[in-house]
Amino acid sequence: MFVEIITIGDELLIGQVIDTNSAWMGKQLNNVGFEVIRVTSVRDREDEILEAVDAAMKRVDVVLMTGGLGPTKDDITKYTLCKYFGTELVFSEEVFENIKRILANRITMNPLNKAQALVPKDCTVINNKVGTASVSWFEKNGKVLVSMPGVPQEMKYNMSEEVIPRLCSRFKMQAIVHKTYTVKNYPESALAIALTDWENQLPECIKLAYLPKSGIVRLRLTGRGNNEDDIRNIVLREGIKLYDILGENVLDENDIPLEEIIGKLLKEQKLTLSTAESCTGGNIAARITSVPGCSAYFKGSVVAYSNEVKNELLQVSEDALNRYGAVSEEVVKEMVKGAMNSLKTDCAVAVSGIAGPDGGTAEKPVGTVWIAAAYGKTIQTLKQSVDFGRELNIERATNNALLLLQEILK
Amino acid sequence: MFVEIITIGDELLIGQVIDTNSAWMGKQLNNVGFEVIRVTSVRDREDEILEAVDAAMKRVDVVLMTGGLGPTKDDITKYTLCKYFGTELVFSEEVFENIKRILANRITMNPLNKAQALVPKDCTVINNKVGTASVSWFEKNGKVLVSMPGVPQEMKYNMSEEVIPRLCSRFKMQAIVHKTYTVKNYPESALAIALTDWENQLPECIKLAYLPKSGIVRLRLTGRGNNEDDIRNIVLREGIKLYDILGENVLDENDIPLEEIIGKLLKEQKLTLSTAESCTGGNIAARITSVPGCSAYFKGSVVAYSNEVKNELLQVSEDALNRYGAVSEEVVKEMVKGAMNSLKTDCAVAVSGIAGPDGGTAEKPVGTVWIAAAYGKTIQTLKQSVDFGRELNIERATNNALLLLQEILK
Numbered sequence: 001m002f003v004e005i006i007t008i009g010d011e012l013l014i015g016q017v018i019d020t021n022s023a024w025m026g027k028q029l030n031n032v033g034f035e036v037i038r039v040t041s042v043r044d045r046e047d048e049i050l051e052a053v054d055a056a057m058k059r060v061d062v063v064l065m066t067g068g069l070g071p072t073k074d075d076i077t078k079y080t081l082c083k084y085f086g087t088e089l090v091f092s093e094e095v096f097e098n099i100k101r102i103l104a105n106r107i108t109m110n111p112l113n114k115a116q117a118l119v120p121k122d123c124t125v126i127n128n129k130v131g132t133a134s135v136s137w138f139e140k141n142g143k144v145l146v147s148m149p150g151v152p153q154e155m156k157y158n159m160s161e162e163v164i165p166r167l168c169s170r171f172k173m174q175a176i177v178h179k180t181y182t183v184k185n186y187p188e189s190a191l192a193i194a195l196t197d198w199e200n201q202l203p204e205c206i207k208l209a210y211l212p213k214s215g216i217v218r219l220r221l222t223g224r225g226n227n228e229d230d231i232r233n234i235v236l237r238e239g240i241k242l243y244d245i246l247g248e249n250v251l252d253e254n255d256i257p258l259e260e261i262i263g264k265l266l267k268e269q270k271l272t273l274s275t276a277e278s279c280t281g282g283n284i285a286a287r288i289t290s291v292p293g294c295s296a297y298f299k300g301s302v303v304a305y306s307n308e309v310k311n312e313l314l315q316v317s318e319d320a321l322n323r324y325g326a327v328s329e330e331v332v333k334e335m336v337k338g339a340m341n342s343l344k345t346d347c348a349v350a351v352s353g354i355a356g357p358d359g360g361t362a363e364k365p366v367g368t369v370w371i372a373a374a375y376g377k378t379i380q381t382l383k384q385s386v387d388f389g390r391e392l393n394i395e396r397a398t399n400n401a402l403l404l405l406q407e408i409l410k
Numbered sequence: 411m412f413v414e415i416i417t418i419g420d421e422l423l424i425g426q427v428i429d430t431n432s433a434w435m436g437k438q439l440n441n442v443g444f445e446v447i448r449v450t451s452v453r454d455r456e457d458e459i460l461e462a463v464d465a466a467m468k469r470v471d472v473v474l475m476t477g478g479l480g481p482t483k484d485d486i487t488k489y490t491l492c493k494y495f496g497t498e499l500v501f502s503e504e505v506f507e508n509i510k511r512i513l514a515n516r517i518t519m520n521p522l523n524k525a526q527a528l529v530p531k532d533c534t535v536i537n538n539k540v541g542t543a544s545v546s547w548f549e550k551n552g553k554v555l556v557s558m559p560g561v562p563q564e565m566k567y568n569m570s571e572e573v574i575p576r577l578c579s580r581f582k583m584q585a586i587v588h589k590t591y592t593v594k595n596y597p598e599s600a601l602a603i604a605l606t607d608w609e610n611q612l613p614e615c616i617k618l619a620y621l622p623k624s625g626i627v628r629l630r631l632t633g634r635g636n637n638e639d640d641i642r643n644i645v646l647r648e649g650i651k652l653y654d655i656l657g658e659n660v661l662d663e664n665d666i667p668l669e670e671i672i673g674k675l676l677k678e679q680k681l682t683l684s685t686a687e688s689c690t691g692g693n694i695a696a697r698i699t700s701v702p703g704c705s706a707y708f709k710g711s712v713v714a715y716s717n718e719v720k721n722e723l724l725q726v727s728e729d730a731l732n733r734y735g736a737v738s739e740e741v742v743k744e745m746v747k748g749a750m751n752s753l754k755t756d757c758a759v760a761v762s763g764i765a766g767p768d769g770g771t772a773e774k775p776v777g778t779v780w781i782a783a784a785y786g787k788t789i790q791t792l793k794q795s796v797d798f799g800r801e802l803n804i805e806r807a808t809n810n811a812l813l814l815l816q817e818i819l820k
Contacts, residue, residue, distance in 0.1 A: 013446045015437030016621060018430050022451070027425030036423045037458065039451040041432070048447065055465075180426075189481035189522035210482050211421050220426065275692075275713075281699025282685075282692030285713045289691025292767055292800055300719035303685075303695045303711035305704075309753055313712070313723060343719055357702055386514070388540055390702055392563045 001171050003029055004056040005039045008049060008067035008077055009150060012041045021066045021155050028159060033173040033224075034062065044068055049080045053145070061143050062167060067150030069133035071112035078120065078136070081147055085138050087122040092134075095119055099132045130157045137166070144170065175228035177235050180211075180255035181219045181242055184403055188212040191219075198241055203234060214399040216251070216258065251406065258402045259287045265409040266297035266347070271375070273405075274343035275301040276314050276335040276350040278326065279369060283398045284349060299343050304335065314338030325364065327352050329381050332370040340374060347375045349405045353384065355393045369397045373404040380408050411581055413439055414466040415449045418459060418477035418487055419560060422451045431476045431565050438569060442578055443586040443634070444472065454478055459490045463555070471553050472577065477560030479543035481522040488530065488546070491557055495548050497532040502544075505529055509542045540567045547576070554580065585638035589645045590621075590630045590665035591652055594813055598622040601629075608651055613644060625809045628665065661816065668812045669697045675819040676707035676757070681785070683815075684753035685711040686724050686745040686760035688736065689779060693808045694759060709753050714745065720762075724748030735774065737762050739791050742780040750784060757785045759815045763794065765803045779807045783814040790818050 005025055011017040022039040029036055037060065042048045049068070056063045068077030082088055096117035103109060116132045119125045126135035131154040138145040146163055148155050183191060188210055192199075199208060205225050211218040221238055223231040243250055252261050266273055275284045285301035288294055302313045307326055310316040316334040324330040335350035353369025360366035367387030373380050382404050384397060415435055421427040429451055436446040447470065452458045459478070466473045478487030492498055506527035513523060526542045529535045536545035541564040548555040556573055558565050593601060598620055602609075609618060615635050621628040631648060633641040653660055662671050676683055685694045695711035698704055712723045717736055720726040726744040734740040745760035763779025770776035777797030783790050792814050794807060 012433070013436050013449065014440050014619075015433040015435070015446075016619070018428065018433040019449075020428050023422070023425040023428040025425065026423050030424045036425075037453055038462075039423065039429075039449075041449040043447055052448075187517050189520055190517055192482040192522055193520055209420055209484060210480070211426060212480070218426075220421075222424075277692075277695075279699075280696075281704075282687075282695030282711055282713065285687075285692030286690075286696050289689075289713075289715065290801070290804075294691075295715055295769075298691075299716040300723070301692055301711070301713035301715075302723070303692065303699075303713065305699065305711075306709040309710035313710070313752065342723065359705075386512075388563070389567065391700070392540070394700075395563075 001034050001062065001173060002060040003034045003036045003062040003064060004060045005036055006049075006052050006056060006063060006065045007039065007041045007150065008044060008065065009041075010043050010074070012067075013043055021150065021152055024152070024156065025064060025066075025159060028164060030176065030178070032164060032168055033176040034167065044074050044076055046076060046080050046083070049077065050084055053081070053084055057140070057143055057145065061171070063143070063145040064163070065145065065147045066155050069147065069149045071116055071132070077147055078118070081136065081138065081145075082120050085120065085122060085140065087120050089118040090121045092117050092119045092125060095125060095127060095134045098127045098129070098134070102130075102132050126158065126162050128154060128158055129161075130154050135162060137163075174224050174226060175231050177223045177228065177231045179221045179235050179239055179253060181221075181239065181253050182251040182255070182258075182261070183217045183219055183246055183249050184215065184251050184406070185249045186217060186246075188217055191217050194245060195242075198238075198245060202238060205231065206234060206238060214395055215403055216399070218255065248410065258399070258406065260291050262288070262402060262406055262409065263291045263294055263297065265406065269409070271297060271347055271409070272345040273298050274339040274345040274348045275401075276339035276348060277301060277303045278305060278310070278335075278351060279353040279355040280351045280394055280397050280401065281305065283394055284351065284401050287398060287402065299345050302339060302342060310335060310338075313342060315341060327354055327364050327368055327370055329370050329372075329383070332372040332381060333379055336372040336374040336379060347373070347405070347409065349373045349401045351397050351401050353393070353397055355390045355397075356387060357390060360387075367393055369393065369400075371397065371401050371404055373401070373408045375408045378408060380404055411444050411472065411583060412470040413444045413446045413472040413474060414470045415446055416459075416462050416466060416473060416475045417449065417451045417560065418454060418475060419451075420453050420484070422477075423453055431560065431562055434562070434566065435474060435476075435569060438574060441586075441588055442574060443583045444577065454484050454486055456486060456490050456493070459487065460494055463491070463494055467550070467553055467555065471581070473553070473555040474573070475555065475557045476565050479557065479559045481526055481542070487557055488528070491546065491548065491555070492530050495530065495532060495550060497530050499528040500531045502527050502529045502535060505535060505537060505544045508537045508539070508544070512540075512542050536568065536572050538564060538568055539571075540564050545572060547573075584634050585636060585641055587633045587638065587641045587645050588630060588665075589649055589663060590628050591649065591663050592661040592665070592668075592671075593627045593629055593656055593659050594625065594661050595659045596627060596656075598627055601627050604655060608648075608655060612648060615641065616644060616648060625806065625813055626661070626668070630665075658820070668809065668816065670701050672698070672812060672816055672819065673701045673704055673707065675816065679819070681707060681757055681819070682755040683708050684749045684755040684758045686749035686758060687711060687713045688715060688720070688745075688762040689765040690761045690804055690808050690811065691715065693804055694761065694811050697808060697812065709755050712749060712752065720745060720748075723752060725751065737764055737774050737778055737780055739780050739782075739793070742782040742791060743789055746782040746784040746789060757783070757815070757819065759783045759811045761807050761811050763803070763807055765800045765807075766797060767800060770797075777803055779803065779810075781807065781811045781814055783811070783818045785818050788818060790814055
């Protein structure tokens with residue numbers, strides 16, 4: 001069952017707001033077996049909205065729209081849809097009651113808010129329990145178009161509580177099963193080669209997608225069919241073959257980020273972690289602390305941008321700093337030991353490098369980064385070269401540090 | 411001059427990846443006078459890509475595409491565009507050399523990587539200095555289509571360095587002058603009210619946009635006309651009036667991020683900075699070190715997630731921790747002093763709070779954050795309440811900490 005999403009608003013086109021609605025909707029719809037085949041974002045212009053709606057209604061059975069339902073004059077979606085479906089706006093007492101309830105204790109009713117109780121005549125109106133703009137459900141020639149508010153929280157509530165349940169009972173659906181495997185140590189192309197035979201023998205009902213990002217590739221298997229249990233078994237069986245080929249390079253099969261995988265490993269083994277960061281400047285700590293509940297294993301970090309801080313807070317010897325320089329295997333090893341020592345943790349990860357654009361030398365050009373991960377007396381190091389620009393150098397170093405840490409924890 | 415963007419990839423439609431490319435592109439294009447009127451995201455299917463490309467090429471003069479250029483077989487953009495433009499793929503030695511350079515020291519060349527050196531014959535090929543997928547610039551009937559890699563960093567680099575400069579010289583544009591004023595201490599609606607009279611008297615050739623984000627509002631004045639000098643003078647004259655109304659609440663007029671404004675202040679006054687972070691977990695340090703050359707003023711940070719680290723590395727007294735709790739004005743004051751002391755800096759900023767989702771109490775609910783900024787003996791503190799979810803709580807605390815630091819440095 002195919003769906004198109006149309007998101008409306010000038011702010012999306014000038015880049016003021018990132019359209020996060022359609023990705024969220026795509027994910028939810030996918031979970032229940034609807035496949036989004038296109039997302040279109042258009043401006044608040046009648047002709048452009050009409051063109052997008054008409055084209056979508058010709059291609060698919062379900063069109064979901066968000067945005068352009070606010071009280072101000074730039075919001076024209078409701079009027080435009082009346083034109084498209086050949087109907088008119090009428091005042092709804094029920095919607096007006098809801099608007100009064102929503103606005104109570106916040107602002108006094110004004111004519112613009114009251115106008116939000118005008119709804120298309122020939123459609124099913126769904127009262128929006130969390131906002132003032134109602135949801136309109138149109139049907140035409142067996143096809144469905146639903147117009148929802150663009151405020152993410154309101155869209156999410158109405159999708160979950162109203163639109164998806166109604167779509168599922170309106171259309172008969174195939175079963176769908178997704179499983180995502182996170183793979184390390186393989187660039188995308190090398191992974192594709194390693195998996196050629198396996199990929200060629202995949203049953204018809206299974207689709208494979210490669211999703212690479214900074215040092216890891218997520219492999220997504222999607223199965224479709226009439227019987228959910230059968231499909232799930234086929235997906236899992238193919239997943240087992242994947243482990244046979246890739247072994248420990250499969251980090252995880254639940255599509256969770258690297259920092260969460262590390263968190264799980266630390267929790268399971270009841271270990272504590274600290275970081276010592278120079279060029280990554282706190283980015284590793286920030287990633288680790290993005291995970292709720294990380295205080296169970298993460299004690300803290302020393303961001304040692306200056307040599308003085310490396311020496312005083314991480315006990316990196318002046319001798320090592322002078323002899324090898326701050327960006328060296330020796331110093332990064334002393335940093336990782338210093339972190340475990342100063343912050344009293346079982347494990348640590350340390351990074352020192354030249355993020356650029358300045359600070360490079362012939363011997364150590366911009367992009368040179370040394371990384372060390374330690375668990376007790378075991379220390380592993382890694383050197384990163386190649387300059388990708390400051391931002392990407394930092395991001396790559398952060399990812400490589402997390403990968404090295406995962407390696408040593410596993 | 412109108413532009414459409416087409417982003418390609420199954421991952422966008424099933425919601426696994428949020429399309430952030432098109433918003434970024436829309437913003438950059440806007441800056442140089444191109445207006446994005448539609449964004450379309452389609453799957454990796456030949457017929458769907460062809461339909462989207464053909465429709466876009468009929469509507470506008472410039473079509474920009476991202477995605478579907480990877481080495482694996484689900485990436486079909488290059489082949490599809492050859493079909494659309496009636497051309498074929500040929501091997502490019504120059505692109506191959508670039509691929510070898512990019513892959514050097516990382517992986518050995520394989521057939522799939524080598525195949526990335528196949529480029530459309532009848533187009534301008536732009537070597538991608540930061541990745542293996544090259545950029546293709548097609549022209550047909552006076553219209554331009556550019557296909558770029560979908561990896562955000564690669565797209566950004568190629569847009570900034572290659573595509574936008576080439577578009578600007580290819581099309582004759584009206585002069586456009588932007589000036590962006592960063593304003594603090596005003597929520598968007600309050601700012602709009604304060605600026606009503608000024609806004610009403612703005613000349614026709616000037617457009618105003620409010621760009622609010624986490625505690626600051628950027629006001630962008632855009633002037634268009636035939637003579638760049640005239641337009642610039644008009645924009646600057648309106649900017650002077652803005653200072654008359656808003657005074658010191660105008661942080662900056664060069665649209666540089668807060669961390670760079672702070673860097674400038676520190677450099678001018680030859681001061682050094684450190685941070686002490688609990689719930690922000692390194693995010694403040696990461697923001698500060700995102701600025702090239704920050705080693706001139708930034709010495710480092712202690713991310714003190716556990717009380718033990720607060721006590722040992724930042725000399726926060728056990729008495730204060732026990733009596734007031736880690737999230738308190740007293741502790742955050744001791745943290746900021748500890749940072750200046752341990753890291754031997756002139757200034758510091760410290761944060762301690764409950765980011766959530768757990769850890770809140772009746773007295774200190776999730777979302778409670780204490781912030782302190784210090785310059786020598788002067789310490790200012792700020793309390794943040796209201797829970798916006800972990801991610802946003804951390805982002806708001808980071809921004810508020812930088813704003814408080816700017817306040818004390820100014």
